[in-house]
Amino acid sequence: MPLGPSYQTLPGRSLFRGAAGRLRARLAGPARMAGPAAGALPWMADREVTLPAKALALAWVDGQRQTLSDWHQTIWNYAEPAWREYRSAAWFVERLTAEGFAVEAGSGGMPTAFAAAWSNGPGPTVASYAEYDAVPGNCQAAATRRAPRAGLSDSAPGHTDPHSALGIGALAGVLATKHAMQAEGIRGTLRFFGEPAEKVQGSKLVHGLRGYYDGIDAIVSFHPFYMLPLCNTTRWDTHCGAYASRIYSFICDAPERWPAAAGDSPIAAAHSAARAPGANVALFTMYSLAKATLESMLSHSGGWSLNEAILCGGQATADNLPAQLAQINYAWRAPEIRMADAILDVLDRNAEHAAAVAHCRLVKRWVSRTRPGVANHVLAELAYRNLERVGAPRYGAEAIALAREIQANLGLPPLARPFLPACETLIEPREAERQLRHQLPGWQTHWTSDDYVEMSWYAPTVRLYVARPMLALPPGCAGYPAWVSNALGGLAACIDPTVQVAAKTIAATLLDLLTEPATLAAARAEFVERTAGERFIAPLLPADFAPPLDYCWPEYVQTPRGSDWRIPACAELDGAAAGR
Numbered sequence: 001m002p003l004g005p006s007y008q009t010l011p012g013r014s015l016f017r018g019a020a021g022r023l024r025a026r027l028a029g030p031a032r033m034a035g036p037a038a039g040a041l042p043w044m045a046d047r048e049v050t051l052p053a054k055a056l057a058l059a060w061v062d063g064q065r066q067t068l069s070d071w072h073q074t075i076w077n078y079a080e081p082a083w084r085e086y087r088s089a090a091w092f093v094e095r096l097t098a099e100g101f102a103v104e105a106g107s108g109g110m111p112t113a114f115a116a117a118w119s120n121g122p123g124p125t126v127a128s129y130a131e132y133d134a135v136p137g138n139c140q141a142a143a144t145r146r147a148p149r150a151g152l153s154d155s156a157p158g159h160t161d162p163h164s165a166l167g168i169g170a171l172a173g174v175l176a177t178k179h180a181m182q183a184e185g186i187r188g189t190l191r192f193f194g195e196p197a198e199k200v201q202g203s204k205l206v207h208g209l210r211g212y213y214d215g216i217d218a219i220v221s222f223h224p225f226y227m228l229p230l231c232n233t234t235r236w237d238t239h240c241g242a243y244a245s246r247i248y249s250f251i252c253d254a255p256e257r258w259p260a261a262a263g264d265s266p267i268a269a270a271h272s273a274a275r276a277p278g279a280n281v282a283l284f285t286m287y288s289l290a291k292a293t294l295e296s297m298l299s300h301s302g303g304w305s306l307n308e309a310i311l312c313g314g315q316a317t318a319d320n321l322p323a324q325l326a327q328i329n330y331a332w333r334a335p336e337i338r339m340a341d342a343i344l345d346v347l348d349r350n351a352e353h354a355a356a357v358a359h360c361r362l363v364k365r366w367v368s369r370t371r372p373g374v375a376n377h378v379l380a381e382l383a384y385r386n387l388e389r390v391g392a393p394r395y396g397a398e399a400i401a402l403a404r405e406i407q408a409n410l411g412l413p414p415l416a417r418p419f420l421p422a423c424e425t426l427i428e429p430r431e432a433e434r435q436l437r438h439q440l441p442g443w444q445t446h447w448t449s450d451d452y453v454e455m456s457w458y459a460p461t462v463r464l465y466v467a468r469p470m471l472a473l474p475p476g477c478a479g480y481p482a483w484v485s486n487a488l489g490g491l492a493a494c495i496d497p498t499v500q501v502a503a504k505t506i507a508a509t510l511l512d513l514l515t516e517p518a519t520l521a522a523a524r525a526e527f528v529e530r531t532a533g534e535r536f537i538a539p540l541l542p543a544d545f546a547p548p549l550d551y552c553w554p555e556y557v558q559t560p561r562g563s564d565w566r567i568p569a570c571a572e573l574d575g576a577a578a579g580r
Contacts, residue, residue, distance in 0.1 A: 053184045057176040057507035068172050069496050076164040076490050079134035081157040082197035084555035085112040088132040092194050108210045113203050114194035115212055120181045123188030124217045126513045130167030131198045134159045136554045142490030144405040146483045162489035169499040170222050173506025188514040201243050201368040201451035209543050213458035218513045221452040222502050224468035229435040231422045232392045234380040235463035236433040239373030240453050241446030242340040245331040248351045249363040250282035255322045258359050278322030282358035289350040297346045304334040313552050333449040369540040372446040373453035374530050378523040379462035384429050386508035392424050393467050393497035402491050412474050423467035460523040466502045469494040
C-alpha cells in the first residue's frame, strides 16, 4: 500500500498550517511563560500555564520518590516476557483499582492487558499507558557485575529498554495528574492502558481495532531513550515506521505420504526406512532462502531490517521420526508500507517452497502489522516545554559510584563523569530532528519501529523520550556488553531519575491538555489535517484479528528445580486439530 501525500512532505516542513497561528490572540492569560523558548511555535509564547496544578503534581511526585522506586523494583524483578506478564499486569490492576480507577482486566481479549479510567466530571479525555514486558535471555541482577537474578539462569527474561521504568513513570504521571485534578477541581477523564507484548508489538493494534482508543482527545507516549539523538526530547517529524511480524509453522503430520516405502518393515519409524524430510528441513530451507534472497528483497536504502527467531517448538528429542513441528518468526521494519509488503512477498514465497520441498504443510499467522506514525507538532512542542521546565535526569553520588564500579569491574578506567553526557542534557525537538536527518536519505519519512504508532492514528499523540542511564565510553573502548545497560535499569540510584523526570513531564503535559481548550483544539486540528482523506491509512489487520496468545511464548513456571520458564504447546498446530 503506497503512503498518502502527507508522508511525502520533507521532514522539517510542517503540514500543519493555520490552526496554531490563529490561536495566539485567544491564549493570552495572567500566568505566562517568562519568554518563548528558542524555536517555539508562535502561540506557545502566549500560552496560559496552570502553575498551581502543576506545582501540586510535581510536589506529589517528589513526595512519592521512595514509593515509586519500590514500585519500579517490583516490576523490574517480575521481568515477565511478552504475552505472559501475569504478575505485572495484576500489580497495575490492583494499584489502579486502589487509586479509584475503573479497571477492565484482560481488555481486548488479552489476559495481560488492561484498560483503566478515572473521571472528575465532564471535560477532555487524555491518556497514557504502561508497558511491562521483558526479553528472554537477558536475566541480569541489579549489580555491578554480570550475574542473573537470584534463582534464575541467564536465559530467563530481563528488562532491556527498560519497560519497567516506562510503566511506572507513566503511571506516576497519571496519578500525579489525578491528585492535582482533585485538589484544583479540574474536570476531565484520565485513561490508562496496560500494553503487554510490546517487544513483539502485540497489544496496541488490538486495542485500537477493538475501539479502546476511540473518544480520546490526546495521548502521551513515553519511552526511555534508546538511540541518539532522541534523548530527553520529543519526536518531531520522523516518527517510527511500518512493522510486521509473522510466524511460519512447518508441520509434518502425514509423513507416511512421503513417496518412499520402507520395503522391509510395516513400521514407518524403522531405522533403515526412508523418511519424509520433516519440519526441521523445512525450517532450515526457509532460513537459508531468506538469507539468500535478503539482498533481493529491497534496494539498499531506507534503513529497513529483517530479523528472525527460531521458536522452541517440536519434539525436542532426536529420534528416528520426521520432525513434526518447527517454527520461525520473522519481524521486519521499513519506513513505508510498500517496502514492508515487498519483504512479505518474498518471505511468503520462500515459506511455501520450503514446505513443499520438506513434505510439510504451512501455517502462517500474523503477530503484528503496524502503520507508520503520525506526527503532532503541537503536542511535541507542548511536552518538550514541560520537559524543559522539569529538566533532564541528574545522577547523584550513589549512581556515579555504581557506574564507576561497573567500569572498574570491566577492567576499564573509571571516569569522573561515568554517564553518557546526553543523558543529562536536553535536546530541542527540531535540533534532534536535524541531527537525525543526517543519517537518512531525503525521501525517507519514517525510521525504526514501535507500536505507539497505532495510537497516533486514533488521537493526537506525542512521543516523549527521557534518558535512561547509559555509560560514557572511556578512550579505546568499543562498547559495553548488554548486561551493563540491563543492570543500570535495575539499580535504583541510576534508574529512579528517569522515572521521576518522566512522571513530572507527563503530569504537566496532561494538565495543560485538560485546562487549555485552545491547545487541545490546535492538536486536534493538526491531527485531522495529517490523517484526513487520501492521507488516511486504514488498519493493516482485520477488525477481528486475534493476537497469537496461544503460541509457544516463553513463560515462568514453578518446578521441582525452582522457578523456571518453559515453552508451552499450541493446539492450533496439532495435526488432529487441523483435521489431519
